Amino acid sequence: SIDRRTEAAEAAKKGLSQDGDEASCCDTALLSCEPPRAELTMLANCATDAYYRVIAAASGGIPAILRAMNAFPLDEETQASGCAALASISMKNSFNQSSAGREGAAGRVLDAMANFPLSIAVQGAGCDALDALTSMTPGNVELLMKYERHDFVKVVEGALERFLPPSCREGGEAALRRASALR
Secondary structure (H helix, E strand, O other): OHHHHHHHHHHHHHOEOOOOOEOOHHHHHHHHOOOOHHHHHHHHHHOOOHHHHHHHHHOOHHHHHHHHHHHOOOOHHHHHHHHHHHHHHHOOOHHHHHHHHHHOHHHHHHHHHHHOOOOHHHHHHHHHHHHHHHOOOHHHHHHHHHOOOOOHHHHHHHHHOOOOOHHHHHHHHHHHHHHHHHO
16 A cells, blocks of 8 residues: 555665564665555546545545655656646545645645656646646645745746646646736
């Protein structure tokens, strides 16, 4: 599951085995090499349906996605799949958008986009996520504008310079329009 792999990675970072003992080099290498990519991709694909968006969020999907993204910040596929899952779970659902905003999803998406500026997968999924997170929740736009680690406008403008699929480009442009409306 997403959480088991994420917890294993966190323990490996701290030098502990799953039992709480000191981890050997082999344990650490093995645990840190298994991000929950398939689980995130599955969640991104299942949460496109309104019913499953509610179920996924009610079952702890948003915090699980964010924990996975935080545990594997340098894994491009995990970041792309995490952004896609956040986009799906937040699409057309203001409650999920607000929950994701409170959990720090907007900043995590910006972090992913800033860490992988040349990745079409991360940039595209990131634009989709930012669009979904801000479409019905102006508070998330404000969070993005105040985010201290990265300049929201510069990150999204950088993404738009890439060859993104039209829907991703539209999502990034929509998020920027919402931000300019708040200025």
